[in-house]
Amino acid sequence: MGPRVSQRSTRFTESVIREMTRLCNAHGGVNLAQGFPDFPAHDALKREAARATLADVNQYAITWGAKRLRDAIVARQKRTTGLDYDPETEVTVCCGSTECMASTLLALVDPGDEVVVFEPFYENYGPDAVLCGATPRFVRLREPDWTFDPAELEAAFGNRTRAIVLNTPNNPTGKVFSRAELEQVAALCRRWGVTAVTDEIYEHILYDGARHVGLATLEGMRERTVTISGASKTYAVTGWRVGWCLASPALTAAIRKVHDFLTVGAPAPLQEAVAVGLDLPDEYYLRLAEDYRERREFLVPALERAGFRTFRPRGAYYVMTDISGFGFPDDVRFARALVAEGGVAAVPGSSFYSDPAAGRQRLRFHFARRRETLEEAVERLARFRPRRPA
Numbered sequence: 001m002g003p004r005v006s007q008r009s010t011r012f013t014e015s016v017i018r019e020m021t022r023l024c025n026a027h028g029g030v031n032l033a034q035g036f037p038d039f040p041a042h043d044a045l046k047r048e049a050a051r052a053t054l055a056d057v058n059q060y061a062i063t064w065g066a067k068r069l070r071d072a073i074v075a076r077q078k079r080t081t082g083l084d085y086d087p088e089t090e091v092t093v094c095c096g097s098t099e100c101m102a103s104t105l106l107a108l109v110d111p112g113d114e115v116v117v118f119e120p121f122y123e124n125y126g127p128d129a130v131l132c133g134a135t136p137r138f139v140r141l142r143e144p145d146w147t148f149d150p151a152e153l154e155a156a157f158g159n160r161t162r163a164i165v166l167n168t169p170n171n172p173t174g175k176v177f178s179r180a181e182l183e184q185v186a187a188l189c190r191r192w193g194v195t196a197v198t199d200e201i202y203e204h205i206l207y208d209g210a211r212h213v214g215l216a217t218l219e220g221m222r223e224r225t226v227t228i229s230g231a232s233k234t235y236a237v238t239g240w241r242v243g244w245c246l247a248s249p250a251l252t253a254a255i256r257k258v259h260d261f262l263t264v265g266a267p268a269p270l271q272e273a274v275a276v277g278l279d280l281p282d283e284y285y286l287r288l289a290e291d292y293r294e295r296r297e298f299l300v301p302a303l304e305r306a307g308f309r310t311f312r313p314r315g316a317y318y319v320m321t322d323i324s325g326f327g328f329p330d331d332v333r334f335a336r337a338l339v340a341e342g343g344v345a346a347v348p349g350s351s352f353y354s355d356p357a358a359g360r361q362r363l364r365f366h367f368a369r370r371r372e373t374l375e376e377a378v379e380r381l382a383r384f385r386p387r388r389p390a
């Protein structure tokens with residue numbers, strides 16, 4: 001008999017995305033599976049990271065975040081949303097927004113509680129709920145515009161609902177929740193006394209005039225929202241592991257305690273460097289969105305030409321596709337064939353749904369890649385003639 005492991009750890013599987021990355025490396029593929037940029041971060045951030053390290057900012061920062069970074073986060077939030085947060089009592093810097101979400105749910109949710117999660121979802125939310133002993137209640141975002149049925153959302157709320165997790169701009173769909181949709185969520189949160197936990201990590205990556213609305217900006221929501229964001233996507237530094245939560249003092253106090261005992265703190269010199277990023281001028285953010293728009297304009301039509309039906313994203317850097325034109329029985333076999341025979345890695349759609357059948361004919365690509373990388377992927381996709389399984 002092998003060593004005993006917790007029941008909890010058996011209730012979710014290994015990340016499908018990281019498995020695709022391993023397969024991609026084994027086949028020398030172009031990785032459009034795991035969503036991290038292959039282009040350089042801004043020099044100003046890298047220089048500050050180097051400076052801080054050489055200046056021996058190498059010991060633990062204050063557990064809830066270096067003062068300079070908390071001040072920069074609050075200043076930027078004020079500029080983008082108009083909301084005021086107190087850097088002393090309402091900000092927690094964590095090891096990425098991944099840890100923000102885990103620390104927040106562990107701080108808010110008890111075993112037996114329910115957490116509402118929109119699906120298709122970013123794959124961490126289900127396991128995060130399970131780690132708290134909570135039950136996720138899924139609400140479907142429906143194609144082609146990834147809208148939800150208000151009645152279904154309403155039915156997901158009840159006496160046991162403690163939190164709702166909402167990710168906008170959304171991974172994997174590219175949906176940007178409208179103000180009207182967020183109003184519906186807010187009304188239910190107010191009615192049931194539910195806390196919203198928003199993952200806004202793609203807040204600056206928007207297309208076609210889409211506007212990002214933070215749920216916390218809606219009436220009565222600042223006090224019942226934990227707003228999570230981070231440096232990974234905005235500054236192309238996914239390996240730095242710096243993210244942050246903004247919440248009322250009472251929620252922040254609980255989040256800070258969990259965070260302290262989980263990780264103590266995020267990397268100290270990198271917190272200094274992210275503070276420089278937050279101070280970059282507006283042009284940086286406009287350029288960021290424009291560069292991603294160009295990548296989207298390049299990849300999405302190429303996917304269509306290669307036989308995929310695409311759901312055009314309005315934000316974030318993913319595109320969900322329909323593979324039914326290829327005649328494969330399921331997405332996992334298709335994704336394996338695509339990486340082994342076609343040399344391009346993508347993520348099977350079933351990994352984004354509680355009921356895998358819902359994603360059997362879906363595949364997600366990301367386009368956080370240099371033009372040359374995307375050109376290589378597009379050439380390979382154009383040549384890809386999958387052998388249908390018998």
Ligand SMILES: Cc1ncc(COP(=O)(O)O)c(C=O)c1O
Nearest residue numbers: 035096097098122171230232243
């Ligand atoms: C929706 C979403 N949230 C969070 C993360 C992870 O963010 P971080 O690097 O800040 O932990 C990702 C990364 O792909 C993501 O897509």
